[in-house]
Amino acid sequence: MPRFDPRLLTAVCLLMVGLVQAQGPASTVPVQSKRVEVAAELDRLSRELNFEVRGIEQTKGATARADGESIVERLHLLLEDFDHVIVQAPGASGVERVIILGEKAASVPPPVVGEGVGSSAGADAVVLATQRRGSSHLVTLGVEGVSGGEIIQESMLIDTGADRVVLPVSLISSLGFALDALQQQQVQTANGAVDARVGRVPAIWVGPRRIENVEVAFIDDQRLGTTPLAGMSLLGRFRMTIDDEKNQLTLVPK
Known part of the structure; x- marks a missing residue:
């Protein structure tokens, strides 16, 4: 039977410690949603997916998250700070038109x-x-x-x-x-x-x-x-x- 060499065990342990130190501690910082310029992203999406955007000028200077599994979810997140309407084609998942009414404000019923x-x-x-x-x-x-x-x-x-x-x-x-x-x-x-x-x-x-x-x-x-x-x-x-x-x-x- 071959004789066990304790020096081999020491070398393996040192190698494992080195790998752990190189990787560093597990990150506890949550992944942040990417933020983009609303107007630029709407312009890009409308050209790429061929839909119309009305009132895009009202989003100038605004930023928002660029998330969402579907185009409708993505648009709602982009426009979460704005009153808006998304018009979809009947029976389809695509978007025909996005209408931006204005920036959201505290709702006070008009008298x-x-x-x-x-x-x-x-x-x-x-x-x-x-x-x-x-x-x-x-x-x-x-x-x-x-x-x-x-x-x-x-x-x-x-x-x-x-x-x-x-x-x-x-x-x-x-x-x-x-x-x-x-x-x-x-x-x-x-x-x-x-x-x-x-x-x-x-x-x-x-x-x-x-x-x-x-x-x-x-x-x-x-x-x-x-x-x-x-x-x-x-x-x-x-x-x-x-x-x-x-x-x-x-x-x-x-």
């Missing part, structure tokens, strides 16, 4: 300016203050649930290209709807047709006025972005005027 007070439109007019997001206007409205109890206040983009009031799917249960009570169909917005679940709410409150039996469409939260739409199932009941200088919406019943 009702008045109902027929000082308005040349007449005593029936409702005048609401609006919030600006770039060239767009948002107005806060109350959506009444099907049980007739809770009224959910939502800041909505005024969108005359939408044929219905459009709300996120996440509000379905809060408003008391059962999924089987809603019809699946495509609805039209200013940014194209999208798949939705359609139903009617008992009322939408426009300032102090209760507008009954309004058709609404629920679409996927990610596709809608962060902003519901005040569409023509509500706005079509009024003659509507937007004052850009005063940031006011005047609605006169037809």
Whole structure:
């Protein structure tokens, strides 16, 4: 039997210690998400994946994380500091259009300016203050649930290209709807047709006025972005005027 040489064991131990020292201690610093310039990354992605971006100038100077397994996740992270809408092609995973409404701010519901007070439109007019997001206007409205109890206040983009009031799917249960009570169909917005679940709410409150039996469409939260739409199932009941200088919406019943 060959004789064991203790010098060999010493050499092996020294070699292992040297390898551990060379590798250093295990890192405990978490990997940080890469941050990029939002405008430059949006421009690169839009050219590479062939989609349109509106309002990109509002992201000038901003930086954000460049993560996400899908293009939609990546865009939401890039625009996490901005109110935005991502429009996807029906039945596809690609993106058709990204609309940037403006930088997010603390949400303070605009007050009702008045109902027929000082308005040349007449005593029936409702005048609401609006919030600006770039060239767009948002107005806060109350959506009444099907049980007739809770009224959910939502800041909505005024969108005359939408044929219905459009709300996120996440509000379905809060408003008391059962999924089987809603019809699946495509609805039209200013940014194209999208798949939705359609139903009617008992009322939408426009300032102090209760507008009954309004058709609404629920679409996927990610596709809608962060902003519901005040569409023509509500706005079509009024003659509507937007004052850009005063940031006011005047609605006169037809």
